[in-house]
Amino acid sequence: MPTTRPGPRERLLEAARDLTYDQGVHVGVDAILQRAEVARRSLYQHFGGKDGLVTEMLRANSNEARYRAVMDAAGTDPRARILAVFDELDVVVSRETFRGCRFTAAELALADPAHPAHAEVRGYKERLHALFSAELTDLGHPDPDLGATQLLVLIDGVLAHGVTRPRAHPARAAKAVAALILGVPPARDTEFLQTDGDGQIS
Template identity: 55%
Template sequence: MTTSVKPGPRERLLLAAQELTYSQGVGVGVDALLKEAGVARRSLYEHFGGKDGLIVEVLRRSTAEDAERYRSTMDAAGDDPRARLLAVVDRLGRIAADPDFHGCRYLAADLALTDPEHPGHEITRAYRLTLHGLFADEFVALGHARPGFAADQLLLLVDGLLAAGATRPDGEPAAAARDLAEHVIAAGLA
């Protein structure tokens, strides 16, 4: 006989918020979060100090998970830096083509959190720096003339692919992004 342990209120709030802030944005109401998590309002304040604290923890958790997915995608592509970078673009293209795709959680949060001092912005900035570092390392390994600039370009391309995937699903953002990524890679090689 196996017994399943139901997650506690903190974990249920995180799971509910991770799902609802992705599908509905960070503006999702507290009541909807509490209902989805099946917890009392008091749990939100005890564990996170309020909705803003919950949003920050969701972003922190999501960025850690997504950064690991980038690493895994790159590692699965082997040792060739070009293949590793293109694998990321290809994977994001597949994600953006999914009918349940709602866009980039981090771009949406940055746009919705209008207070520039909101602690969520610190999390999204750190996440982008992590991705920039991952990309720059690959460009360095490629011998790219401007690895930091190429990483900036690839990050811009990723943001564009994810935004276009959410707003123009009838287009071909994945194919366009891959073509542009090939140009970014080739532009700095001897």
């Protein structure tokens, strides 16, 4: 049975999602229209222009639900839930197709402060902050707001570092720092050897 082809709106969003991730948000309108196989009038009819398309594309690809799904798969312990995010990031940034965080890239590339995409990017980051703050509150962290900001700094660092040094596995390094924020003792290959007063191993 033949499948129904997505409509012009959906094809425009898909084309914008793929092309802006590969080439940046300044990719030409003609390239998007060609990939989507739609007429220019469809762009203006559905989104009012490229600015509206980029903004709606970001909204459609907001992935805090993915963060939540990774946490939920890790169980109920807030520490395990948060650290699982860094395990997932290690997988994500190791992919050959990884090009960084599309939200941060859009924020940096769009020089016009009035561009509507800025509000979408910042709203997304605030929702992630709230997600981590809630986990830290459940953990009993003394300052969930600060802790969530620290975790987001680590995540943004992983996504940026993963573009230039993916084989360094930045998510693994960040996970060790995140463990300190959460009060989790760092993993060690060997236990500390204790000595008695004479300097002998006991």
